[in-house]
Amino acid sequence: MNPYQNKRRWKYLLLFFAIIIAASSLWYTDFLVERISKSERTRAELWSQSFKKMFETDDDEMMNYLFAVRDSLVVPAIVTNEKDSIITYVALDTSRTYDKIETDKKYDPKYFVRELKSMKSQHQAITLELNGKTSYVYYKDSYLLTQLRFFPYIQLSVIAIFLIIAYTTFNSSRRSEQNQVWVGLAKETAHQLGTPISSLMAWVELLKDKFNAEDDPLILQMENDVKRLEIVADRFSKIGSKPILTSHSVYETIKDYVDYFRVRVSDKIEFVVTGDENQEALLNIPLFDWVIENILKNAVNAIEGRGKISVNIVENLVKEQIFVDITDTGKGIPRSKFDAIFQPGFTTRKRGWGLGLSLTKRIIENYHRGQIFVKESELEKGTTFRIIIKSSLKYVPTT
Numbered sequence: 001m002n003p004y005q006n007k008r009r010w011k012y013l014l015l016f017f018a019i020i021i022a023a024s025s026l027w028y029t030d031f032l033v034e035r036i037s038k039s040e041r042t043r044a045e046l047w048s049q050s051f052k053k054m055f056e057t058d059d060d061e062m063m064n065y066l067f068a069v070r071d072s073l074v075v076p077a078i079v080t081n082e083k084d085s086i087i088t089y090v091a092l093d094t095s096r097t098y099d100k101i102e103t104d105k106k107y108d109p110k111y112f113v114r115e116l117k118s119m120k121s122q123h124q125a126i127t128l129e130l131n132g133k134t135s136y137v138y139y140k141d142s143y144l145l146t147q148l149r150f151f152p153y154i155q156l157s158v159i160a161i162f163l164i165i166a167y168t169t170f171n172s173s174r175r176s177e178q179n180q181v182w183v184g185l186a187k188e189t190a191h192q193l194g195t196p197i198s199s200l201m202a203w204v205e206l207l208k209d210k211f212n213a214e215d216d217p218l219i220l221q222m223e224n225d226v227k228r229l230e231i232v233a234d235r236f237s238k239i240g241s242k243p244i245l246t247s248h249s250v251y252e253t254i255k256d257y258v259d260y261f262r263v264r265v266s267d268k269i270e271f272v273v274t275g276d277e278n279q280e281a282l283l284n285i286p287l288f289d290w291v292i293e294n295i296l297k298n299a300v301n302a303i304e305g306r307g308k309i310s311v312n313i314v315e316n317l318v319k320e321q322i323f324v325d326i327t328d329t330g331k332g333i334p335r336s337k338f339d340a341i342f343q344p345g346f347t348t349r350k351r352g353w354g355l356g357l358s359l360t361k362r363i364i365e366n367y368h369r370g371q372i373f374v375k376e377s378e379l380e381k382g383t384t385f386r387i388i389i390k391s392s393l394k395y396v397p398t399t
C-alpha cells in the first residue's frame with residue numbers, strides 16, 4: 001500500500017465534506033432569506049393597509065393607533081399613483097425629496113427614480129384603492145436582508161482564503177523540513193562513509209606493496225569497488241552541500257556514464273546514445289551521473305528480457321535549453337502515475353524504496369535548475385523521460 005493512494009483518498013474525502021459544508025451553509029441562509037423575505041412582504045402589506053386606513057378614518061384615536069402601527073412596520077417603500085408618479089415614500093434617505101415644494105430638503109428626483117426601479121425589480125407591487133383611485137406600493141428588501149443574502153458568499157470566501165494561506169504556509173514549512181532531512185541524512189552518510197573508505201584505500205595500497213601485487217586482478221577488483229564506494233560517498237556529500245557546477249559536454253558526460261553502466265547489466269539490453277556532441281551545460285558530474293544512473297536502472301527494471309535504451313541529446317534553440325530524452329522499451333507507466341512516480345515512497349517494485357526518481361527530481365530541479373518529467377509512455381511499449389537543462393557556452397573544441 002503506498003501512502004499516496006491514501007493521501008488522494010483523504011483529499012477526495014475532505015473535498016466532499018467541504019462541498020457539503022458550503023452547500024448546507026448556502027442552503028440554510030437561503031432558507032432564512034426566504035422566511036425573512038416573506039415576513040417583510042407581510043409588513044409591507046400591513047403598512048399599506050394602515051396607510052390606506054389613515055385616509056379613511058376620522059377617529060383621532062384610531063389615527064394615533066394607525067400611526068403607531070405604520071411606523072413600526074418600516075420597510076423601504078415608495079407609493080405611486082396610476083401614472084407612476086410618486087405620492088410618498090418611507091424608510092428612504094429623508095434628507096432628499098422628489099418634490100420641488102419641499103425646500104428644506106435636497107431636490108433629487110433621480111434618487112427616487114433609481115430606488116423605484118430597484119424596488120420594481122425586486123418585488124411585485126401591493127395594490128391599494130385610495131379614494132377610488134388605484135395606487136401601488138413598491139418596497140425593497142431591508143438592509144438586513146440584503147446583507148444576509150450576501151453574507152454566506154463573503155463568509156465562505158474568507159474561509160477559503162484563510163484555508164489557502166494556512167495550507168501553503170504548512171506546505172512550505174513541511175517542505176523545508178523535508179529538505180533538512182535530506183540534506184542532514186546525506187551529510188551524515190557521507191561523513192560516516194568517509195573514514196572507513198580512506199582506510200580501505202590505504203589497506204589496498206599496503207596489500208599491493210606487501211605482496212608485490214600491482215597487477216593482481218583480485219586487488220584491481222578490490223580497488224575498483226573501493227573507488228565505487230568513494231563515488232557513493234562523494235554523491236552524498238554533494239547532496240548535503242551546495243554543489244559546484246561546471247560546464248561540460250552533456251553528450252560526453254552521458255556517453256561516459258552509459259559506457260560504464262552498460263557492461264554492468266544484462267547484454268540483452270542494447271544502449272544507444274545519440275545527439276549533438278557540442279552542447280554544454282553547467283553540471284555537477286557526480287550528481288548528474290546519479291540522475292542518469294537512476295533513470296537507466298529504472299529503465300532496466302522496466303524491461304523484462306530483451307530491450308533497448310536510447311538517450312538522445314538535442315538543443316532547443318529557441319530557449320537555449322538542452323533536452324535529454326531517455327527512452328526504453330519497457331512496460332510503460334500509466335498516465336495517471338506520471339506525477340506520482342516522482343514522489344518519495346512511490347514504487348511498484350517488490351524491493352524498491354521509491355526514492356530514485358524523487359532524488360533525481362531534486363538533483364535536476366534544485367541543483368541544476370532544470371526540469372524532469374515523463375514525456376510519453378505507453379503500456380507494454382515503453383517510456384520516454386525528458387530532462388531539460390539550460391545550455392551554457394557553446395562547446396568549442398580546442399585545436
Ligand SMILES: Nc1ncnc2c1ncn2[C@@H]1O[C@H](COP(=O)(O)OP(=O)(O)O)[C@@H](O)[C@H]1O
Pocket residue numbers: 294298299302328330331332333341342346347348349351352353354355356357358383
Ligand atoms: N522507465 C520506467 N518504466 C516504467 N516504470 C517506471 C520507469 N521508471 C520509473 N518507473 C516507475 O516509477 C516507480 C518509482 O521509481 P523510483 O523512484 O526509481 O523507485 P524504485 O525504483 O525504488 O521503485 C517505479 O517503481 C516504477 O513503477
Ligand SMILES: [Mg+2]
Pocket residue numbers: 294297298356357
Ligand atoms: Mg529506481
